[in-house]
Amino acid sequence: MADDGMLLNFSIPDAGILNKPKFKGGTWKDRLTAKKAAGHWHTKASGRLNGVEKPAAARTVSTNPNRTEIGERTKRISKSPDVDRNHGGPVKRPRISGDFKPAAKDDTANENFRPQSTTNVSKKPGESQTNSKGGKQIISSLFSYNPTSTTHAQTQDDDAIDEPVEPSNAPLTSELDTFTSLGLSASLAAHLLKKMDLKAPTAIQKAAISQLVKDDSDAFIQAETGSGKTLAYLLPIVQRLMEISANMKKRKVDEAVQRSSGLFAIILAPTRELSKQIALVLENILRCAHWLVAGTVIGGEKKKSEKARLRKGLNILVATPGRLVDHLGHTEALDVSNVRWLVLDEGDRLMELGFEDDIQKIVGNLNNRMRAKRDVGAPIPGLPEKRTTVLCSATMKMDVERLGQISLKDAVHIKPDQNDPEFIGTSVKEDQTFLAPAQLKQSYAVVAPKLRLVSLISFLKRTFARKGSVMKAIVFISCADSVDFHFDILTSDLEGSTENAKQPEGLTEAPAQSKPKDPKAVAQSDPTKLTVTHTVSPILTQKTHDVTAYRLHGSLAQSLRTSTLAHFTKNKEASVLIATDVASRGLDLPNVDLVVEFDPAFAREDHLHRIGRTARAGRDGRACIFLMPGCEEGYTDILKSDRKENEAGVHIGRQEAEEILKKGLITSGVTKDKYAYMDKATDLQLAVERWALASPARLESARRAYQSHVRAYATHVAAERGYFDIKQLHLGHLAKSFALRERPSGMKVPGLRTGAGRDSAKATAKGRGAAETEQVDPSEDAAKMRKAVRAREKFMRAAGMADEFNLG
Numbered sequence: 001m002a003d004d005g006m007l008l009n010f011s012i013p014d015a016g017i018l019n020k021p022k023f024k025g026g027t028w029k030d031r032l033t034a035k036k037a038a039g040h041w042h043t044k045a046s047g048r049l050n051g052v053e054k055p056a057a058a059r060t061v062s063t064n065p066n067r068t069e070i071g072e073r074t075k076r077i078s079k080s081p082d083v084d085r086n087h088g089g090p091v092k093r094p095r096i097s098g099d100f101k102p103a104a105k106d107d108t109a110n111e112n113f114r115p116q117s118t119t120n121v122s123k124k125p126g127e128s129q130t131n132s133k134g135g136k137q138i139i140s141s142l143f144s145y146n147p148t149s150t151t152h153a154q155t156q157d158d159d160a161i162d163e164p165v166e167p168s169n170a171p172l173t174s175e176l177d178t179f180t181s182l183g184l185s186a187s188l189a190a191h192l193l194k195k196m197d198l199k200a201p202t203a204i205q206k207a208a209i210s211q212l213v214k215d216d217s218d219a220f221i222q223a224e225t226g227s228g229k230t231l232a233y234l235l236p237i238v239q240r241l242m243e244i245s246a247n248m249k250k251r252k253v254d255e256a257v258q259r260s261s262g263l264f265a266i267i268l269a270p271t272r273e274l275s276k277q278i279a280l281v282l283e284n285i286l287r288c289a290h291w292l293v294a295g296t297v298i299g300g301e302k303k304k305s306e307k308a309r310l311r312k313g314l315n316i317l318v319a320t321p322g323r324l325v326d327h328l329g330h331t332e333a334l335d336v337s338n339v340r341w342l343v344l345d346e347g348d349r350l351m352e353l354g355f356e357d358d359i360q361k362i363v364g365n366l367n368n369r370m371r372a373k374r375d376v377g378a379p380i381p382g383l384p385e386k387r388t389t390v391l392c393s394a395t396m397k398m399d400v401e402r403l404g405q406i407s408l409k410d411a412v413h414i415k416p417d418q419n420d421p422e423f424i425g426t427s428v429k430e431d432q433t434f435l436a437p438a439q440l441k442q443s444y445a446v447v448a449p450k451l452r453l454v455s456l457i458s459f460l461k462r463t464f465a466r467k468g469s470v471m472k473a474i475v476f477i478s479c480a481d482s483v484d485f486h487f488d489i490l491t492s493d494l495e496g497s498t499e500n501a502k503q504p505e506g507l508t509e510a511p512a513q514s515k516p517k518d519p520k521a522v523a524q525s526d527p528t529k530l531t532v533t534h535t536v537s538p539i540l541t542q543k544t545h546d547v548t549a550y551r552l553h554g555s556l557a558q559s560l561r562t563s564t565l566a567h568f569t570k571n572k573e574a575s576v577l578i579a580t581d582v583a584s585r586g587l588d589l590p591n592v593d594l595v596v597e598f599d600p601a602f603a604r605e606d607h608l609h610r611i612g613r614t615a616r617a618g619r620d621g622r623a624c625i626f627l628m629p630g631c632e633e634g635y636t637d638i639l640k641s642d643r644k645e646n647e648a649g650v651h652i653g654r655q656e657a658e659e660i661l662k663k664g665l666i667t668s669g670v671t672k673d674k675y676a677y678m679d680k681a682t683d684l685q686l687a688v689e690r691w692a693l694a695s696p697a698r699l700e701s702a703r704r705a706y707q708s709h710v711r712a713y714a715t716h717v718a719a720e721r722g723y724f725d726i727k728q729l730h731l732g733h734l735a736k737s738f739a740l741r742e743r744p745s746g747m748k749v750p751g752l753r754t755g756a757g758r759d760s761a762k763a764t765a766k767g768r769g770a771a772e773t774e775q776v777d778p779s780e781d782a783a784k785m786r787k788a789v790r791a792r793e794k795f796m797r798a799a800g801m802a803d804e805f806n807l808g
């Protein structure tokens with residue numbers, strides 16, 4: 001890990017910036033680095049001033065992203081007098097007949113030639129070079145010493161027009177493909193059309209419904225995100241129960257199925273959010289069969305009320321595995337002897353979150369109770385002899401095969417575009433063919449670590465600039481602490497903080513914010529308060545419309561998570577959700593036009609689930625991933641593998657930080673100053689730094705976010721650690737994107753979870769590695785793999801990263 005290349009806080013020499021400066025502060029190594037760089041720069045600058053320009057081809061590209069090379073653009077602007085040659089940052093230049101005037105020796109004495117923002121800042125109280133603990137503060141320039149890109153793909157804006165691509169997860173358009181043609185009753189099909197506005201099935205629904213309404217074989221349903229898998233397994237179950245009910249009525253000796261007739265189907269999902277969503281879809285379907293009753297047991301509410309619900313009787317139960325096991329052991333009223341359908345939704349996630357033991361217990365319990373019932377009483381007429389287990393997943397991980405072994409028998413593999421489901425025996429085979437929806441436009445932004453925060457803000461500013469162009473966006477961030485930090489920034493009045501920072505208190509309590517645009521914003525001036533999960537974002541809000549920011553992660557109370565998601569779902573105005581992976585799986589949030597992966601996902605599968613929150617059911621969608629120059633750029637191979645080979649009209653667009661900053665920060669149309677965006681970005685960065693410095697609570701939140709982020713970075717899967725190499729991570733530069741002016745090594749975070757964080761992160765990374773290796777070599781001991789998965793899970797919970805799943 002490198003924090004040695006961090007730019008020091010060396011001041012502008014009085015003798016002039018083209019003279020050799022004296023470097024003070026920092027370690028000898030830092031001083032040496034700075035000195036060398038300045039010498040190199042000095043030579044370059046004078047060379048250029050003499051009209052000597054190095055040919056483009058001769059410019060070398062860094063292969064080591066940890067080396068802080070001077071970016072090409074920075075080199076170029078270093079020639080101009082509007083740049084602080086020590087810092088490489090932009091300064092206000094004097095306008096001399098529209099031409100640049102080479103810097104005179106004493107030009108630095110002129111106010112205009114000083115790095116205005118930096119100079120202003122250093123004079124501000126609370127932003128001295130020494131922090132409250134007496135440590136050195138580092139106010140480095142945003143635009144110097146940034147690593148350069150290792151690839152030079154043609155920049156293509158994500159607004160670039162693609163050839164139209166046929167959506168791959170849309171409802172089918174042939175007149176022959178109707179719900180009734182698949183075996184659903186006319187009344188159910190009519191209900192889907194009239195009440196749920198579903199005219200035709202999607203490809204996976206076509207394949208799954210026709211199979212499951214007529215056959216009791218176990219099944220593995222695999223289809224891309226947003227393709228309608230929920231209805232693909234719910235509709236056949238409802239259809240079968242409606243048939244049983246109709247048969248019973250016909251016999252005239254029995255009552256039709258009612259809530260007291262017994263529990264016939266259980267749907268297991270990995271998170272509470274997903275369980276609630278499934279239950280909601282089910283409720284909508286059951287409006288046409290009101291005698292069938294569905295319910296949930298998912299934790300997060302009193303067990304007593306769940307027990308009462310079970311006692312009253314349910315026909316279909318949606319549950320999280322942990323909570324169901326609990327009820328199986330302690331709730332007598334829960335009779336599972338009639339259960340004939342068991343669905344494991346998001347199968348790979350269930351395994352990844354360590355539910356294997358719970359699922360094994362559930363399956364064993366269902367088998368025993370079904371056998372016992374068969375021995376004693378007459379079965380309900382029309383109820384199938386055997387239980388059908390359906391495993392459902394968009395992606396396949398090694399765990400899915402294991403889950404298949406536990407739960408499936410003689411299963412069929414149901415995929416879209418397939419008339420005859422393929423028989424796969426007792427297990428599920430690894431299959432890497434899962435792709436992103438074809439109509440989803442993907443792009444990546446190459447952003448140096450120091451520029452990450454300002455680039456994110458600029459990106460979002462531009463995204464929401466035009467009213468109605470983007471309704472909803474989701475920004476994925478690796479850990480809860482970092483979500484809180486970024487949410488606080490987006491919902492704070494940064495200008496207010498700047499004003500307040502002028503007060504002489506310096507690093508003390510946060511002063512009251514000046515006139516926040518939204519009164520609610522006041523509530524979160526203390527970032528440690530988690531009670532506010534949505535409020536108007538002053539920095540993203542436009543003259544014409546407000547933009548609301550939301551946050552979502554597992555450290556929030558369940559009730560807050562639920563209400564936040566509900567509010568985001570119902571919001572018809574522009575809004576952005578800042579979230580951990582808690583929002584990545586299965587959630588069907590309407591009108592999400594854009595997904596931003598600010599922190600890349602820990603594994604390709606997770607990436608596919610994240611971007612799958614947009615471009616659902618045939619709709620359009622965009623996704624952009626932020627990558628740092630260097631090894632991370634190799635991740636574009638993964639992005640390319642999300643697409644079908646030679647898919648017509650599809651490209652993976654590339655965006656540069658410079659473009660993002662220009663488009664997001666220069667709002668007044670054409671400006672003659674082509675480096676104006678640097679001024680704006682610097683001002684923005686400094687405003688954020690001042691905001692953080694203005695309160696110990698904010699500073700602590702920034703440090704915690706930074707440290708959690710670094711730990712999370714260490715947990716990328718082994719197969720992808722070549723792209724996300726913790727050793728290549730420039731910790732010093734990264735700290736700047738968390739508004740920190742401290743040396744990473746000296747950073748102390750009171751109350752930070754798990755003191756041995758880095759070690760455990762490494763151990764976990766190793767654990768993941770073991771698990772991944774086993775994916776390649778199935779002969780490895782499966783128990784070892786599961787242990788590794790559990791170790792990782794434990795770590796992620798301890799680090800506040802995966803506890804978002806708040807397992808039931």
Ligand SMILES: Nc1ncnc2c1ncn2[C@@H]1O[C@H](COP(=O)(O)OP(=O)(O)OP(=O)(O)O)[C@@H](O)[C@H]1O
Nearest residue numbers: 171200201202225226227228229230394586588617
């Ligand atoms: N036949 C259909 N016609 C139109 N819209 C549909 C149809 N089936 C499902 N949808 C809609 O598609 C969206 C995605 O459905 P669903 O959540 O079931 O997808 P999924 O395949 O489970 O996705 P993920 O893998 O991300 O969980 C939902 O909004 C749903 O209402």
